[in-house]
Amino acid sequence: MFDLDLRSRKPIYEQLVDKFKELIINDVMQTDEKLPSVRILAQQLTVNPNTIQKAYRELETQGYIYSVKGKGSFVDGTAKKVSSHEVNKIRSDLEKRLAEAFFIGITKDEIYKIIELTYEQIGGGDKDD
Amino acid sequence: MFDLDLRSRKPIYEQLVDKFKELIINDVMQTDEKLPSVRILAQQLTVNPNTIQKAYRELETQGYIYSVKGKGSFVDGTAKKVSSHEVNKIRSDLEKRLAEAFFIGITKDEIYKIIELTYEQIGGGDKDD
DNA sequence: TAACCGTATTACTAATCATAGTACAGTTAA
DNA sequence: TTAACTGTACTATGATTAGTAATACGGTTA
Structure with a gap:
């Protein structure tokens, strides 16, 4: 899904934030579409789940996604009310x-x-x- | 000359870079105008000379100033050739x-x-x- | 209950920031 | 030439922050 550079001086979580923002802004990901779970994505990218969560939290505070405990993280359709x-x-x-x-x-x-x-x-x- | 926030999470040298860029961009400082020497400014701001020099070096690599050993640092008039x-x-x-x-x-x-x-x-x- | 979700906490490591001290080299004026 | 300025380089140190990891907790759903 992603091609992230583990050797970059740019933190992984930041790369993820940018990637997702890009996908959301360019409408590749639609409102309420589910993002991969922190664990699944962590496994796929062979990074720590916390790194994914840090990215998701950042995306949430910036208003791009919302997260629901037990359910998952989703693209925020109300993003324009940042x-x-x-x-x-x-x-x-x-x-x-x-x-x-x-x-x-x-x-x-x-x-x-x-x-x-x-x-x-x-x-x-x-x-x- | 500057009001910098020593308690800010924004590094001092970065605050300095931004300040000078602002002054230069807004024509408050003119082409070839001399910047305060690293030691003088360090003394005025009660910070380490190395911190000033780090800011100046950054400004130089970004093309906003040029430095001459023994003379000083000056606003770069050729800044548009970044x-x-x-x-x-x-x-x-x-x-x-x-x-x-x-x-x-x-x-x-x-x-x-x-x-x-x-x-x-x-x-x-x-x-x- | 089992398997999946996000989340919080803690801890370890590495990087960054600011400082300090010292030294070197170019410029300028006495 | 000397003295007093300039910028620059280097090393070292302490403090803080950033990044990542490991673990545990709590909600959801079938």
């Missing part, structure tokens, strides 16, 4: 990145292109919006 | 942030607003471009 704290973090982070991008010479045009591309790629907003 | 590696990093990072921002419900309009604001704030590109 806490305002998270929203602000992402917004200010975006500002910082943009300032950097501008500074190193990336043009507004380029930024616009990136935006449109990204927007298309993630489905351009749900059809039922 | 290594393509750095550019790519910032670009892909920006894409990731954008995808996240879209996902959590920030609209394209909002993004555009943020872009314009950021663009204005950093001086809207040099006049001699």
Whole structure:
């Protein structure tokens, strides 16, 4: 399911968080779809279940999944109601990145292109919006 | 000169890097302007000179300043020739942030607003471009 | 009950951070 | 030349944090 780099300086749990976020954002995983159990995934990836759980917990606090004891972890369909704290973090982070991008010479045009591309790629907003 | 939070979980040297980047990006510090010497700044902030130097080294590898042995460290005017590696990093990072921002419900309009604001704030590109 | 779920706790290891001390080399002005 | 600045390199140390692992606990479901 995943190709994670155990030798990377990027922590395993972080790689997992990014992977899942990507899958969720790009609609590869649908709302309420079940994620593999911590143990199953741990076994498949030959890492410790706690590492998986750490990733899942992070995904949960960021609003991408929800977990139910005894049942499993699932893609959060209400993800768009992310806490305002998270929203602000992402917004200010975006500002910082943009300032950097501008500074190193990336043009507004380029930024616009990136935006449109990204927007298309993630489905351009749900059809039922 | 700086108000850094010694109790923050954010490393001191990282706070310094961000501070200087901000000053440089927002044109508060001009091209070839001299940064405080590592020892002077260390004394002012009551931190170890090595901590300052770590920040300066990071700023240098990121292309924001240049250092000359015996003379000092200065704002890099050629900052826009950042290594393509750095550019790519910032670009892909920006894409990731954008995808996240879209996902959590920030609209394209909002993004555009943020872009314009950021663009204005950093001086809207040099006049001699 | 058995087999599966997430979760909490504890512990060990490795990496990171900041500091300290020392030394080396280039610059500049007295 | 010397003295007083600059940046840089290296090693070592202590403290903290991050990452992972092992184990146990509690809920769910068939």
